[in-house]
Amino acid sequence: MARAEQVLWQSHAANRWMQATAVFLALIAVGLAVAGLVGPVVVVWAPAVVLLLSALLLLVFASVTVRITGRTLEVAYGPLGRPVRRWAPADFEAPARVEERRPVQVGGWGYRISGLGTTVMVRRGPCLVVRSRGRDFAVSVDDAERGAALLNSLPR
Incomplete structure (x- = not known):
């Protein structure tokens, strides 16, 4: 996002259980790595790497x-806001909408691809849904209704 570009709307959602699980997996990975360094066990490196990568994902x-700016819809992931997925309002094939979605409908928590399209499910409830390239993209955030209304008011 350009520095001079003004954010018209921003919303955030986080799943504390997923974050706590990531920290727990990272701690186990570090413990295995330390055990591999000080002990005679060499086999612990592969599980340590897998656990650490799983924790990061x-x-x-x-x-x-x-974020909705005057020119884009941006969906940023994680505590560092990376990676970022962007769409221009002209990319949308239909008006933005709000749908109630639950993890069981989309296959669980996190970044999910299902028959409903792609869903970023960090909490159940209202999702901001946009349609681009024949597929729906939904993201569970607070105040999804306002985000959809704002997206629909932007010039295409």
């Missing part, structure tokens, strides 16, 4: 920030 998709 889980942490990235445990929180989401959605």
